[in-house]
Every structure is written in structure tokens, then in C-alpha cells.
Amino acid sequence: MSQGKVYLVGAGPGAEKLITVRGLECLRMADVIVYDRLANPRLLRFAKPEAEFVFCGKLPKHHTLRQEAINELLVQKAKEGKTVVRLKGGDPSVFGRVGEEAAELAGQGIEYEIVPGITAGIAASVYAGIPVTHREYGTSFAVVTGHTKTENGRPIVDWASLGGVDTLAFYMGVKNLPYICDSLISHGRHPKTPVALISWGTMGRQQTVQGTLETIVQRVREAGLKNPAITLVGDIVSLRDQIQWFEKKPLFGRRILVARTGGEQGNLANALAEQGADVIEYPYFSVRGVENKTTEEMMVRSGEYERILFTSPESAAFFFEAYRQSGKDIREITPAFYTLSRRTKRKLQEMGFVSEQTEPFSAEGKWLIIGEVSILNDREKYETKWGPCDVMAVYKKEECREYNMNMVRLLREEGVDTVIFPSAASVGTLVRSLEQAGFDPRTVLSAASLICMGEKTAKAIQEAGYTVNRMAASPTLASLLSCLTFEKINV
Incomplete structure (x- = not known):
């Protein structure tokens, strides 16, 4: 058995379209996807229907899988010859422990690739209307962990070294916010320095709370803001009132x-x-075409019907794909086309066919009704509504x-x-x-x-x-x- 490969992929900050093109390519070819809580679950719909999924989401004081177990899982699946995607929120190299996973893979001789992602410190900030650099407000930027594995969870930081950095972004620091603010003030930051906390950045549920080093703790408590959140510290935060854009969208917050x-x-x-x-x-649902002897025979006879009813957009797409693969001349199809919905009618229009959207009616001649495999159990229902008909399944729908x-x-x-x-x-x-x-x-x-x-x-x-x-x-x-x-x- 040939050995597989592991892709350590950054899913981006939350909004599904902020994943990279390469990241999406990896998702689509993966046999196994090991994903985190902060990776947008809507991305999973791009995976192959037969892919295996492993959730290893992490909550405070509760890990579905410990890091050591995740490392072992990646190695095991790759040795089984699988293409594995380790899907992480944000960028895997920014507090994403990708170094530990890559080191384990390298030590085991497993081929791997690290696919960068957009980190939340930049994306959440700009979605809140705060660029992390600006010629007039800040020309330096640093990312800092907001918590550690120490007994009290407080970040171990050389606070004095941060004094010369214009803008600071603390990750997951809501619990330690009082300690962070006090430490910055005691090491020279002015108490009036602007601060913003952004929770669930880039998502419709994004929440932003503003204040200063001396007021932000109370404002965050009043707002009930929780992790995942980014804490931005610096004069550049004052730009938010001028250039915020995402939160002004008409359906923001819905x-x-x-x-x-x-x-x-x-x-x-x-x-x-x-x-x-x-x-x-x-x-x-995922959909896939079905082929059987009955379908092939009906495909050959499809030109003998007076009317064809397409019950869904998928039924039109799979029918004409099957017809094309059969090698028959599409000009042999002479029946009138009917649909039950505007979406199916539009699908046929996109393919160059005219159809009529209609309610059930009976008429002389026979119908061919095309749909999903469940249609095979509904022939009697369709005959009652539409008159004499045959039913033809061209695709299967799976949850x-x-x-x-x-x-x-x-x-x-x-x-x-x-x-x-x-x-x-x-x-x-x-x-x-x-x-x-x-x-x-x-x-x-x-x-x-x-x-x-x-x-x-x-x-x-x-x-x-x-x-x-x-x-x-x-x-x-x-x-x-x-x-x-x-x-x-x-x-």
C-alpha cells in the first residue's frame, strides 16, 4: 500500500469564502478531514460524499481529542494510504500548533504540506473597520497569545518588549483581559489607549466592543462578549468609527x-x-447519477413521449448528461418539456431548452416523469395527477x-x-x-x-x-x- 499525504490547512477566520483556493482544492480531494470547532462547518459540504470526518473541536477545559491523539491519527490515516486534511481555523501557524503536527509527521516520514490561511488577527480586525497598520496611526503590528497552558492561564509575555509596537492583537484573551490591560498600563501604555474586542470576526454574529485600557474590561462584561475573540490595542482602533463597513450591511446580525x-x-x-x-x-444533500438497465432502456425511448416533466433542476442536469453519454443525437428528443418550479425552468433555459412551468393536468398521450430514485415509489401519485406516465430515476440524493x-x-x-x-x-x-x-x-x-x-x-x-x-x-x-x-x- 502506498503511503498517503497530510495537508495542514488554514480554514480562514470564519467566513467560508475566506478560505484560500489551495485550501478548497485540498478539501475536495481529501479522504479524511480532521477539523476544529473554529473551522466553518459549511466548508464540509465541499468534501467528497464518501470522505471520513473526525471532529476534534476544543473548548475551554474540554478537548474532544487531545493534541497527542490528533498527531497519532494523522500518522495512522496517512499510513493507510489516505489523503488527509487537517482543517484549522485561521492560519495553522498562528497559535494553531501546526509546528507540533508537522514535526510528528516529519519524524514518521509522512509527506505533508502546510497551506496558510488568513489569520483572525488581521481579518476580524478589518471586518470591524480597523486595519492593523496605517501610515499615520501605526507602522508595526504584533500578535500575542491571550492565554497559555500555565496554571493560571495568563500569557507569559515580555511586556516591556511590546512597548515599541504600535498595534497589538491578543488571541483568545477575554478571560485574561484584566491582567492584559493592567500589564500594558504598568509597562508604559497610556490608560486612554483605544482598545477593541471582536468576537466571531467575519461572521454575521460578529460583535465588537470598544473602550480604552482603563474601561474595556467593564464594557466587555456588560456586553457579555466571550471567546473566540481578538483584542486589538492601539491608536489605530480609533479608525473604526470612520471606516467600519461589515456591520453596516442590511442583514448584519441576522x-x-x-x-x-x-x-x-x-x-x-x-x-x-x-x-x-x-x-x-x-x-x-449530495447528489450522484444512477445507471441501470431500465434507465438505459427508457433513455433510448425518451423521444417516444409527448411530454417530459422534470421534477427538479438536478433531474434536468443528470438526464441530459446521461443522454450525452449514451451517444444519441439530442435532436431526436421531440416531446414538450414541463417543470414544476421556476428553478427547474431556469436550469433548462441555461441548457438552451424552452419549458413550461405547469400545474398537474391530464391530456392525451403519455408523460415521462424524470427525477430522483424516490420517484420510483410515486408512480401511482403521478398517474393520478398527470394521467398515463412512466417514471425515470436519473440521480440519487444522499444526506x-x-x-x-x-x-x-x-x-x-x-x-x-x-x-x-x-x-x-x-x-x-x-x-x-x-x-x-x-x-x-x-x-x-x-x-x-x-x-x-x-x-x-x-x-x-x-x-x-x-x-x-x-x-x-x-x-x-x-x-x-x-x-x-x-x-x-x-x-
């Missing part, structure tokens, strides 16, 4: 759950995140279990203030998935504002026993964003 039904990448979550929201997509488990964890820890249902089907899918995860749906749906896109979806929400708070004026992204921006939520 925590939104988007209920999903399919596996195709949508643009809704990205659009909400662009407006500053923290977004949870749940449940999430992304590790990703979904992490989304449920976030729901338990943080909750959401808004739930968006893009379709009627998303209502039942969300409720069933939460129940299967051992989570009472009422915990989420009764405490959040429920927003839907369309009357059919509103009806499905009401039939499930919940109240619709708002309905987008039209089933479009622009209308939904307008609806969300208009609605005020106490966050």
Missing part, C-alpha cells in the same frame, strides 16, 4: 436558516451572506451527515431568528430532518420569523401547524431580500 430540499448549489444562501447574515442551510450534524449543533448553540422556506416541499423536509436528528422542530419554528416564497409554500407552513410571518411579493431573490430588509428582528 441568523437565517434556509430550508433545503435538493443537492444543487443554490444562490440564496450566498446572497444572504453577502448582505451580512449568518446563514445555515439545512438539510444538505451530508457530517455537515447536517454540525448545522444541528449550531442550531442548538446559537439558534436562528428567521427561517426561509423557498418551496412547499422544503417545509416537510425540514421538519422531518430535525425530528430525525432528535431536535424538536417547534424549538426552531416557533421562536423564529417564518418567511416563504409563494402561496403554496405558505399553505404548507400553515398545514404543518405554524404561522407565516411574511411572504415575498414574488418568488424571486430580489423580492425575498426586499422582504428581509424591510422586516426588523430583535437580535
